[in-house]
Structures are given as C-alpha cells and as structure tokens.
Amino acid sequence: METRILSLEDMRRAARRRVPRMFFGYVDSGSWTESTRDRNETDFSRIQFRQRVAVDISQRSLETEMLGRRYSMPIALAPTGMAGMLYPDAEIEIAKAAAQLNIPYTMSTMSICSLERVADAVDRPFWFQLYVMRDRAFVKKLIERARAVECSALMVTLDLQVLGQRHADIRNSLAAPPKPSLGAAIQLLSRPRWCWRMLRARNRSFGNIAGHVPEIDNLADMAGWTARQFEPALTWDVIREMRDLWEGPLILKGVLDADDAEAAVNCGADAIVVSNHGGRQLDGAPSTISVLETIAARVGEKTEVHIDGGVRSGQDMARALALGARATHIGRPFLYGVAVDGRRGVERVLEIMRNELDLTIAFCGETDVRALSADNLLRQRA
Numbered sequence: 001m002e003t004r005i006l007s008l009e010d011m012r013r014a015a016r017r018r019v020p021r022m023f024f025g026y027v028d029s030g031s032w033t034e035s036t037r038d039r040n041e042t043d044f045s046r047i048q049f050r051q052r053v054a055v056d057i058s059q060r061s062l063e064t065e066m067l068g069r070r071y072s073m074p075i076a077l078a079p080t081g082m083a084g085m086l087y088p089d090a091e092i093e094i095a096k097a098a099a100q101l102n103i104p105y106t107m108s109t110m111s112i113c114s115l116e117r118v119a120d121a122v123d124r125p126f127w128f129q130l131y132v133m134r135d136r137a138f139v140k141k142l143i144e145r146a147r148a149v150e151c152s153a154l155m156v157t158l159d160l161q162v163l164g165q166r167h168a169d170i171r172n173s174l175a176a177p178p179k180p181s182l183g184a185a186i187q188l189l190s191r192p193r194w195c196w197r198m199l200r201a202r203n204r205s206f207g208n209i210a211g212h213v214p215e216i217d218n219l220a221d222m223a224g225w226t227a228r229q230f231e232p233a234l235t236w237d238v239i240r241e242m243r244d245l246w247e248g249p250l251i252l253k254g255v256l257d258a259d260d261a262e263a264a265v266n267c268g269a270d271a272i273v274v275s276n277h278g279g280r281q282l283d284g285a286p287s288t289i290s291v292l293e294t295i296a297a298r299v300g301e302k303t304e305v306h307i308d309g310g311v312r313s314g315q316d317m318a319r320a321l322a323l324g325a326r327a328t329h330i331g332r333p334f335l336y337g338v339a340v341d342g343r344r345g346v347e348r349v350l351e352i353m354r355n356e357l358d359l360t361i362a363f364c365g366e367t368d369v370r371a372l373s374a375d376n377l378l379r380q381r382a
C-alpha cells in the first residue's frame with residue numbers, strides 16, 4: 001500500500017486509481033445532483049470543538065458498548081452491496097479487518113460473498129443487513145440463514161422502497177459482473193491490476209441470492225429479479241413481522257425524522273441508524289448530522305442512536321458522539337480501503353480514524369469517548 005496514505009481522502013484518491021470507473025463511480029456517487037451526499041460531509045465540517053487545556057489526559061479510552069457487546073471504538077462498518085467487485089472476496093477481507101480491530105461488520109443482503117462463506121472465514125459474529133423483499137419466503141430463509149451462522153444483530157434497511165437514480169451508474173453501464181461491451185472493456189482494461197486480481201475471486205455474483213431463488217439460473221435473471229424485489233409496501237406492520245422473526249438485537253436503518261424514530265422504537269428497535277443511505281436515495285434530504293440531535297433527544301433514552309453518512313475522520317466521529325450518537329457507521333471510506341489493498345486497506349482506514357478520534361478527545365480534555373457531549377462543542381449561541 002502507498003505509505004503516504006494519511007487521511008481518508010488520500011485513500012479515496014488511491015482507490016480511484018485502482019478500480020475501473022464503473023465501480024469507483026458506484027461507490028463514490030450520490031443520487032441526482034448529489035447535494036445530500038455532499039451536505040453529509042460539509043455539515044460535519046462546520047461543527048467546531050471546544051479545545052480545553054491543563055487537563056490530565058494521559059490515560060484515554062475509546063472502548064464502547066453497542067447492543068450489549070464491547071468494542072474497541074464506537075464505529076461500525078455499514079452494509080454495502082457489491083463490495084466484492086472492488087477486490088476479490090472483499091466481504092471476507094472486510095469482515096477480517098473488522099474482527100481484527102474488534103468492531104462490528106455489517107454484511108449486506110447484496111454482498112458478493114454469501115453469509116455462509118464469510119462466517120466460515122471469520123470467527124467473530126457479524127451483523128446482517130436485510131432488504132425486505134417482496135418474496136417473503138426468501139426473506140424468511142435469509143433470516144434463518146443469518147441465525148444459522150450466528151449473526152449477532154439484524155439490521156433492516158427502511159429507506160430503499162424505491163431506488164434513487166445515480167447518474168454515474170447509468171453513464172458507466174454498471175453491472176455485476178460487467179456486461180460485455182466496448183465501453184466496459186475499455187474501463188476494465190485501463191485497470192489491469194484490478195483485472196489480474198479479480199481473476200482470483202471465488203465469487204462474482206450476489207452470493208446471498210444465487211442458488212436460493214428457484215426460478216433463477218443465470219445472472220441476467222438474477223439482476224432482473226433483484227430489481228423487482230424491493231418492497232414499496234414496506235410499512236411498520238411489515239417491520240413488526242421482521243421483529244417477530246428475529247429474536248436477537250434489531251437495528252432499523254434509514255431514519256431521518258423524529259416521528260419515524262419514535263415509530264421504530266415502538267416496533268422494538270434496539271438501535272436505529274440515522275441515515276440517508278449516504279445521499280444515494282432522496283436527493284434534497286437533510287444531512288444526517290443536522291437531524292441527529294433532535295432524534296437523539298426524542299428517542300435516545302429508549303434506544304441506541306447510531307448515525308452514518310459523511311463520517312470521514314475521527315473528528316467527525318467525535319462530533320456525532322457529542323451530539324448524541326452511540327456509534328458512527330462508515331460506508332465509502334472502508335470501501336476505498338478494500339479497493340486499494342484488501343483487508344490491510346480497511347485496517348488502515350480504521351487505524352487512521354482511531355488515531356484521529358483518540359487525539360480529538362484529548363484536545364477536548366476528555367479521557368473517555370463515552371463522556372463526549374454537546375459541552376465539547378462550540379455552540380453558535382444566537
């Protein structure tokens with residue numbers, strides 16, 4: 001790996017050089033004008049800290065608890081579909097990095113490696129993210145499979161009843177695996193190292209779906225089936241059905257509104273993720289950090305409030321924790337890491353963030369990450 005990767009932006013730039021344009025674009029882009037994706041990041045950067053001095057900060061702890069388990073720091077890897085197109089068997093690489101650093105990894109329904117293959121490769125439990133699909137028999141089977149491999153939490157995504165449009169994916173003719181065309185060939189051949197690496201991949205289609213839907217026996221059918229499966233009629237009643245099917249911790253992801261947060265708690269959520277899907281769904285939705293405090297004030301006593309979207313440094317983690325989050329999740333940053341150097345790239349991203357978080361709490365005069373509060377921020381008092 002390049003030795004000069006000092007920040008997540010360095011990792012992003014390195015990833016751009018490593019993977020074909022269609023896959024970098026798939027990771028990097030947001031929906032339509034990308035205003036929500038961009039706001040996720042810029043709204044974080046506006047929040048300033050109160051620096052404190054003359055405090056004994058020699059002993060510091062970043063450890064935290066999520067859903068009854070101890071982790072080394074308040075971060076989780078968000079579910080991301082198709083990671084396995086960035087690096088061979090990427091989901092396994094990512095899960096191993098998360099296990100090494102003792103933080104949760106969330107496997108997406110739309111992963112390239114299957115639940116069973118990842119569970120075979122790592123000895124720590126991971127979380128499983130579920131898209132509630134119209135084929136409920138398939139959904140029930142997926143939940144049973146997650147239980148069978150001892151996933152320690154089920155995360156149900158609420159904000160993908162319909163799909164936001166990403167221009168980059170259309171322009172780059174994104175498909176997994178890439179469809180044969182001159183344009184795709186040029187994109188792939190311009191990244192020979194990626195092509196060479198991907199020859200090693202044992203998995204090249206959607207591992208959680210392939211072989212589990214009876215009427216599908218080729219990739220084109222699978223892509224069509226998947227696109228038709230997202231459930232536009234996903235209501236709180238359906239969520240309650242999911243709650244009844246899963247006895248372990250339930251995380252509801254994609255909440256941006258305090259009323260919805262309350263409803264999620266009433267459905268039995270053990271945690272919610274304040275998320276706008278990384279600005280990939282409703283363009284024009286608020287940034288997640290701008291709504292966090294209101295949501296945490298409403299439901300923070302009753303459930304764990306996590307956040308994702310635009311977290312790009314340990315400083316951003318500290319900002320979110322100060323505004324009431326129990327934990328932060330990252331999506332794109334670890335994908336850049338895995339694209340650059342597999343497991344080691346993900347570990348590097350997490351090490352950078354851990355170091356930044358550790359020094360940030362120190363500058364704020366805190367010794368325990370769990371003590372961060374709005375008191376650590378410079379509030380614009382009008």
Ligand SMILES: Cc1cc2nc3c(=O)[nH]c(=O)nc-3n(C[C@H](O)[C@H](O)[C@H](O)COP(=O)(O)O)c2cc1C
Binds near residue numbers: 080279280329330
């Ligand atoms: C390439 C990519 C794929 C994603 N796939 C999924 C998915 O399969 N399921 C899901 O719930 N969210 C998915 N998300 C959203 C992430 O879980 C998360 O909400 C988002 O990436 C957080 O924003 P960040 O990328 O700015 O950290 C995906 C995001 C990206 C960037």
